[in-house]
Structure formats: C-alpha cells, structure tokens
Amino acid sequence: MTTTATLGIAISLLIWYSQHHYGIGTDNGSSAILFGWRFTPTLLAVLYTQMTVILFEDAKRTEPFARLAQAPSEGVSAYGTVLQTPRAWWAIFLDIIFRRKSVGKTSWCLVCTAFINVMALLAISPLSSALLTSEEVVITKALDLSKTVPRADSQLPIVANRETYFRTMSSLMRNLSTSVWIEDTSITLPFWPSTDTAQLGPNLVSQFRSWTAETTILHADLECQNMALESADLEPKGYKAYDVMGHGPYKGTEPMVTYVLSSDDGCRYEMSLHPAADLAANGGLKWSNTSTLYVDTDGVLPIGKMPFPANVSSTSPYARHNATRQCADRDIIILSTPWTKVFEIEMSGAAGSGIELNRTYERSPDFRMKALLCQSQYSLEDRNVTASIGNGKEPNITSIRSDNIHREPVTKALIDIPMFESMTLRDTWKDYFNAAGVATDAESAFDGYEGPYSNENLTTPQPSFFGLGPLLGALYTFNVTRMLDDEAFIAEAARVKGRFFTECLREALSDPGATAISIVKGEATTTEDRIIVLREIGIALAVLFLVSFLLFVTVLWVSRLSFRPLDLNMDPSSSIGHAMLLRSQPLRSSAFRDGHRAPSYEFHRTLRNYTFYTQNGRLHTADSGDCVATRKFSTIK
Numbered sequence: 001m002t003t004t005a006t007l008g009i010a011i012s013l014l015i016w017y018s019q020h021h022y023g024i025g026t027d028n029g030s031s032a033i034l035f036g037w038r039f040t041p042t043l044l045a046v047l048y049t050q051m052t053v054i055l056f057e058d059a060k061r062t063e064p065f066a067r068l069a070q071a072p073s074e075g076v077s078a079y080g081t082v083l084q085t086p087r088a089w090w091a092i093f094l095d096i097i098f099r100r101k102s103v104g105k106t107s108w109c110l111v112c113t114a115f116i117n118v119m120a121l122l123a124i125s126p127l128s129s130a131l132l133t134s135e136e137v138v139i140t141k142a143l144d145l146s147k148t149v150p151r152a153d154s155q156l157p158i159v160a161n162r163e164t165y166f167r168t169m170s171s172l173m174r175n176l177s178t179s180v181w182i183e184d185t186s187i188t189l190p191f192w193p194s195t196d197t198a199q200l201g202p203n204l205v206s207q208f209r210s211w212t213a214e215t216t217i218l219h220a221d222l223e224c225q226n227m228a229l230e231s232a233d234l235e236p237k238g239y240k241a242y243d244v245m246g247h248g249p250y251k252g253t254e255p256m257v258t259y260v261l262s263s264d265d266g267c268r269y270e271m272s273l274h275p276a277a278d279l280a281a282n283g284g285l286k287w288s289n290t291s292t293l294y295v296d297t298d299g300v301l302p303i304g305k306m307p308f309p310a311n312v313s314s315t316s317p318y319a320r321h322n323a324t325r326q327c328a329d330r331d332i333i334i335l336s337t338p339w340t341k342v343f344e345i346e347m348s349g350a351a352g353s354g355i356e357l358n359r360t361y362e363r364s365p366d367f368r369m370k371a372l373l374c375q376s377q378y379s380l381e382d383r384n385v386t387a388s389i390g391n392g393k394e395p396n397i398t399s400i401r402s403d404n405i406h407r408e409p410v411t412k413a414l415i416d417i418p419m420f421e422s423m424t425l426r427d428t429w430k431d432y433f434n435a436a437g438v439a440t441d442a443e444s445a446f447d448g449y450e451g452p453y454s455n456e457n458l459t460t461p462q463p464s465f466f467g468l469g470p471l472l473g474a475l476y477t478f479n480v481t482r483m484l485d486d487e488a489f490i491a492e493a494a495r496v497k498g499r500f501f502t503e504c505l506r507e508a509l510s511d512p513g514a515t516a517i518s519i520v521k522g523e524a525t526t527t528e529d530r531i532i533v534l535r536e537i538g539i540a541l542a543v544l545f546l547v548s549f550l551l552f553v554t555v556l557w558v559s560r561l562s563f564r565p566l567d568l569n570m571d572p573s574s575s576i577g578h579a580m581l582l583r584s585q586p587l588r589s590s591a592f593r594d595g596h597r598a599p600s601y602e603f604h605r606t607l608r609n610y611t612f613y614t615q616n617g618r619l620h621t622a623d624s625g626d627c628v629a630t631r632k633f634s635t636i637k
Contacts, residue, residue, distance in 0.1 A: 001552035003048065008545030011131070015538040023530030027134040037132040037531045045128035049120040052548075055555075056117040059110045060086045062566055066107050069565040071613035076105075089114045108558040112551045124544050130537050136527050138209060143524040145213045146517050147191035148198070148509055150414060156514050158420045159507035160500075165432050168503045172496060173474050177202040179506055180387070180395040185498030187505050188385055188397055189216045193524055198517075200509060204395040210388035213522030217399065218380045218410065220501040222494035224333070227269070227371040230260040232339060234275060234361060239317035243306045250306055254317045255361060257339050263373045267327035272320040275340040275361040277301050277310065283337040283480055284463035285473050287425065287493075290327035290373075294427040294466035295319050302354025331374040331425065333469075333493060335483055339367050368484055376497065378417055379407035415505075424500055429470045438470070441478045472496050568614075 018024050027033055067076055092106075092114055150156050167178040179200055181188045191213050192198060196206050237256045242248035256272040257280045269290060273280040278295055288294050299310035301318045312319045341362040383399040390396065410417060430438075439462055463480050465473045475492055476482045483489055508514055558564060612619060 001549065001556060003051065004545050004549045004552055007044070007048065008542050008549060011533075011538050011542045011545065014533045015535055015542070018533035018538075019535065022137045022139045022528075023135075023532035024132075025531045027529040027531050029529070033531070037134065041128040041131045042125070045120075045125045049117075049125050052113070052117045052120040056089070056113045057086065059113040059555075059559075060092070063107060063110045065566045065568055065614065066109075066564050067105060068612055068614040068619070070105065071611075076611055076613065089118055107564050109555055109564055112555045112558070116548050116551050116555075119544050119548055124541060124548075127537055127541055127544075130534060131541060132531055133534060134529055134531055137530040137532065138525050139528055139530075140523055140525045143208075143211065143522055144194045145191050145211060145520050145522040145524075146194045146198070147213065147215055147520050148189045148515050149216075149518045151514055151516050154514050155413065156415050156505060156508040157511060158416060158423065158504050159511075160423055160504050161507070164500075164503050164507055165429075167506075168500045169432065169471065169474070171503070172471065172499055177394065178503065180204055180397055182499075182502045182506055184495040184502070185221060186217055186219045187502040188399075189218075190509065191215050191385070191387070191520070191522070194519060200506065202394075204387065204389050206389060208389075208524040208526045210386055211522055211524040212384060212386040213520050214382055215385050216380055216382055217385070218502075218505065219378070219407065220498040221377040221379070222331075222374050222490075222497050223377060224372040224374040224490045224493065225263055225265075227261040227263050227267070227332075227373050229369050229371065230262055232257060232259045232363075232367070232369065234258075234363070235272075236358075237272065237317075237320075238315075240315040241308050241313075241317055244300060244309045245307075248306075250308075252303075252317075253358065254303060255358065256317070256320070259334075259369065261332075261334075261371045263326075265326060266324070267330070267373055268324045269327055269332060269371075269373075270320075270322045271334070273339075274301055274318055276355050277318055278464060279334070279336045280339045282462060282464050284465050285336075285469035285480070285483070286332075286334045286466045287469045287472060288332065288427070288467040289421070289425050290323045290330050290332045292425070292467075293319060293321040296464060296466075304354055304357045307354065327373070329375075331372075331376070331497075333372040333374060333472075334369070335371070335480065335489075336369040337367055337480055337484070338364055340364060370484055370489075372490065372493070374493070376417075376421065378410040378415070378501070380410055380414075381405050381407045420501065420504065424497060425467050427467050429468055430465065433470050433474070438465075438478060468496065471500075 014024060025033075027037070092110065170176045171178050171182075171184075180202055181190050181200065190198060190200060191211070192204075193206055193208055193211055199205065234255050235258050236253050238251070238253050240249050240251050243250065255275060257275050258270060258272045261269040261271075267290070271293060275281060277299065278284075279286065286294060293312050295310045295312055295318065297310055299318075301308045301310060303317060308317055310318050312321060314320055341364040383405060385397060385399045388396050388398070412418075463473075463478060465478065472493055473480075473483070475496070476486070486492070
C-alpha cells in the first residue's frame with residue numbers, strides 16, 4: 001500500500017516537474033541515461049506487479065477457509081471450499097458472476113486484490129514503458145541581449161554607395177534577401193545574444209534558436225493619390241533658346257503638348273513637352289519631386305536647322321513645367337504612352353533640316369496617362385521583436401502587434417529626411433542600368449501592340465524613364481502597358497522607395513560613429529534533447545495507482561479477522577496444520593482417508609453432495625456435528 005501511494009505521488013510530481021522544467025533532465029546520449037529513462041519505469045512496474053501477484057495469490061489461497069469460516073449452519077458447497085484450487089483472475093470473476101450459488105459468498109478481499117492485480121498486469125506494466133521519452137525541447141530563458149541604438153548626439157547618416165544601389169536592385173528585381181533585419185518598407189534595429197557577434201547579413205548563426213527583446217522599428221510608407229488629367233492638348237507656344245553650339249538666341253513658335261494634372265487637395269501640375277520629344281513622343285515613366293522635371297540631357301531637338309538642347313525652362317521649345325504651392329514637398333509619378341502618333345523625320349542634305357518648323361502633329365488614339373501625387377511618411381515605434389532561426393529555413397523576424405503602440409514621426413535629429421528625399425529622386429538611377437538591356441526590354445514595352453493607327457514601317461518608340469523611374473520600371477521589364485494596368489502599381493512604388501530607405505539605413509548601422517551597443521534584458525530559446533514525462537501516460541498511471549491505493553486500503557480494512565475470519569489455528573498448507581484441521585474420529589474421517597483410492601472425478605462428485613463449514617479450527621459437514629462425512633466410497637478393482 002505504501003509502495004502504491006509512493007509511486008502514484010512520484011509520478012504526479014514527475015509530471016509537474018516535467019511540465020515546468022522542460023523535462024526531468026538532459027539526454028546526453030550516454031548508455032546510463034538511455035538505460036535509466038527507457039528501462040527504469042518498466043523495471044519498477046514489473047516489481048510492483050509481482051508484489052500484487054503475491055498478494056493476489058495469498059487472497060486466493062485463503063479464500064476457501066474464509067468461506068468455510070463464514071458459512072451458515074447448513075454449510076457451503078464443496079465446489080468453492082474443499083475442492084477450490086487456485087485459478088486465474090478471469091475464472092474467479094466468472095465464478096462470481098455465473099456460479100455464485102456453487103461458490104458461495106466471495107469476500108471483498110479477493111475481489112479487490114484481483115482488480116489490483118489485473119490493473120497491474122494489463123495497464124500499469126504496459127503503460128510504464130511509455131512513461132518517459134527523449135525529445136528535442138525548446139527551452140526559454142532570460143538572457144542579456146546586445147542591441148544597436150543610434151547615438152544621442154549624432155544623426156544616422158544616409159549613405160548610398162554602389163553597394164547600396166546594388167543591394168536595392170538585387171532585393172527588388174531578384175527577390176534576394178540582403179539582410180534579415182530589412183523588409184521592403186521597414187528596418188528593425190538589430191539585436192543579438194551578447195555571447196554572439198553582430199550579424200547584419202541575410203543569415204543568422206547562433207547557439208540559440210530564437211531571441212526576443214524590445215527594439216525600434218523604422219517604417220517608410222508612401223501614400224499616393226491619383227491625379228486627374230484635365231487636358232493634354234497641343235498648343236503653339238513661343239520660345240527663345242540657344243542651340244547646342246551656343247548660337248542664338250533663336251525665337252519662334254512651336255507646338256507643345258501641355259498636360260494639366262490636378263489632385264483633390266488643390267495641387268495643379270502642368271508639363272509642356274514638344275510632341276517630337278520625351279514622353280510626348282516615346283512614352284515612359286517620370287518619378288521626381290513636383291518641383292523638378294527630368295528630361296534626357298543628352299538629347300537634341302532638331303527643329304529646322306537648329307538643334308536645340310534638351311532642357312527645361314519657361315522659354316524652352318523642349319520642355320516646360322509649373323506646379324502650384326499645394327504640390328510642394330511631394331513626389332509625382334507620371335506614366336504615359338506616346339501622345340504623338342508615329343511620324344517620320346525627313347532629313348535633307350548633309351546638314352539636314354531636321355523637323356520642319358511648325359509641322360502638324362496628330363494625337364495617337366492609343367494615348368494613355370496615369371499620374372500619382374505621393375507623400376512619404378517616415379515613422380518609428382518600439383516593439384517586442386523575435387528573431388528566429390528555423391531548421392533549414394531562412395531566419396525570420398517577427399514583431400508582436402499591439403493596439404497600444406503608436407508610431408512617432410522620425411525627427412531630423414535622427415535622420416536627415418530632406419537629404420534622403422533629394423538623393424533618392426535624383427536622375428542618377430539610369431546610370432546603374434545597362435542602356436542596351438533597357439532598350440531590349442523596352443521593345444516589348446507595349447506588348448507588341450501599337451494601336452490601329454500605328455505605322456508598322458516606322459520604328460517603334462522606346463519609352464524613357466527618369467528619376468526613380470528606371471528602378472520601378474525594371475519590376476515590369478519596362479513594360480508601360482503592364483504598369484498602367486497593374487492595380488498594385490502604388491504598392492510596388494512604395495516597395496521601391498521603402499527598400500532604398502532601409503538599405504541606406506543598413507549602411508548607417510555599420511558606422512560605429514553613428515551607433516552604439518546597448519545591453520537589454522530579453523528572452524532566448526534553444527533546443528535541447530531532454531527526457532520528458534508524457535503527460536497523458538503519466539496521468540493515466542497516476543490515476544491507476546490512486547485507484548490501486550484505494551483498493552489496498554479496502555483490502556486492509558476487509559481482510560481483518562473481524563470481517564474475514566479464517567478459523568485456523570495453524571497454516572493448513574503444512575502437514576500438521578492439515579491434520580489439525582481434519583482431526584476427529586478415524587471412522588468419520590474415512591471419506592478423506594480412503595478417497596485417494598477412488599477416481600478423482602468420483603471423489604469430487606461425492607464431495608459435492610456435502611456442505612461444509614469450520615468451527616473451532618475443525619472441518620464439519622452440515623448434517624453432522626462431528627467431523628466430516630462417513631459415507632463409504634466405492635473403489636474400482
């Protein structure tokens with residue numbers, strides 16, 4: 001009984017300890033540990049089962065004497081008493097259910113010990129082999145973490161070298177990860193276990209599986225609104241300009257396509273282009289500040305015999321632009337197919353006359369334009385962030401979202417945003433693209449479709465890309481039609497600008513003059529082979545031991561002599577004890593004395609005709625106050 005209670009309590013404690021301490025110990029792979037967790041529970045279960053078998057056997061051996069001692073005055077049948085032999089547990093239950101009259105009253109001691117033995121044999125012993133197992137466990141513990149923080153007395157420098165441009169283009173165009181801490185529109189200030197070194201690349205290497213701490217996340221969002229194209233008409237405008245040789249100024253009148261764009265918040269943007277140049281003739285994409293209009297500075301506009309340079313001014317015949325003050329400090333993205341229907345430039349003589357003065361241009365019926373007025377928002381927030389290293393998977397950075405966290409705008413003390421805006425929207429992105437490759441991709445810019453009014457004998461115009469446009473156009477293989485039709489075009493634009501922002505900050509994080517290392521408290525997880533208790537198996541075993549304990553308490557109570565008298569003076573298994581039980585007159589004991597000379601089946605059949613009981617340590621039949629039956633047995637000669 002004590003053993004049962006001890007085992008039940010021990011298993012309960014092991015379950016609790018295993019659940020709260022990531023198992024009960026480390027599995028280092030040694031033979032001793034392997035033998036301990038794999039065979040110790042089974043060994044203890046086998047020993048316990050043998051103890052229940054001993055108890056059950058004693059209960060079976062003494063049960064006939066208990067029935068004789070508690071027999072009524074008319075006695076009990078010989079089937080369950082003097083003829084009773086030790087039987088299997090299932091035979092005992094069958095006798096109790098189907099042969100109660102023949103067997104007589106069965107004590108609760110035998111029933112309880114039978115249940116104890118059955119549970120030990122059929123449940124406790126098999127389940128014990130599955131109680132403990134070795135598994136890879138994720139362990140979480142407090143840990144000091146190193147975190148990159150900006151220095152309080154300096155700005156994070158905005159650095160854009162060739163590597164910055166290369167990483168930006170690789171991540172956007174090839175979907176390559178350049179740093180685990182960077183996403184397209186956000187960057188997480190790196191943090192790592194203090195026992196490791198700083199890692200800013202696309203991979204993380206650590207003895208820990210993951211680590212969590214509070215850090216800062218910087219966001220770069222781009223909010224855009226569509227601008228309405230109020231008009232795109234051809235108008236004659238006077239010009240005054242010098243040619244590429246510096247001769248002039250020349251004055252005259254040339255037609256120009258004037259695009260008028262407006263937004264809902266009052267921004268009005270006008271752009272005038274000569275119909276034989278730039279977007280008007282070729283289509284393409286411009287992405288710049290509203291105060292700037294980029295053109296092909298290497299281009300020439302040959303009007304008559306005067307090759308005018310490609311520049312932007314209020315009197316230029318090439319390009320002009322104007323924007324209201326409501327447009328200030330914002331980006332404008334203009335996407336367009338050619339306005340001008342394809343035409344042929346006729347050259348005459350060695351010098352060539354170029355484009356004839358004041359010629360007539362036709363508007364292409366396939367002309368389409370889309371314009372976006374955009375505003376960048378830069379913010380930061382502090383969040384609990386988890387860096388994890390998966391098995392065979394790329395590292396992952398996840399943050400815990402909370403409604404109580406509010407973003408704060410990035411101040412100039414931290415980052416010079418105006419400088420970044422100016423650097424981002426420069427017309428230098430085209431220098432990082434191969435002009436021949438762009439031209440090849442641009443051949444399919446309109447998917448081979450030029451419209452019903454295009455001239456197949458003339459060269460298809462190649463779209464032009466300015467400002468940040470080449471990088472955005474590369475995501476669409478410079479296909480203007482695809483960009484016009486793409487509903488996610490704004491999201492792609494946000495990706496482009498946000499990625500360049502985060503890549504620039506990545507360079508700043510490597511600058512020891514701009515950043516410092518701060519030690520913060522966090523949590524880290526690691527994987528370890530641990531010996532654990534299977535909760536389901538443990539609970540089942542604990543319940544079985546609890547039930548067994550209650551049955552043992554019942555056995556202890558019902559096996560007392562006051563409840564289960566045996567009426568024996570000596571152990572009946574010994575010769576003396578057997579003789580003391582059958583002591584009486586020789587004549588009346590002749591039924592047992594001579595019975596060995598009769599066949600066993602006849603001997604048993606004869607005894608079944610009698611009922612027996614014990615009194616004062618002696619065996620009696622119900623029909624005689626003396627000792628057992630005097631009926632003669634016939635013998636087979």
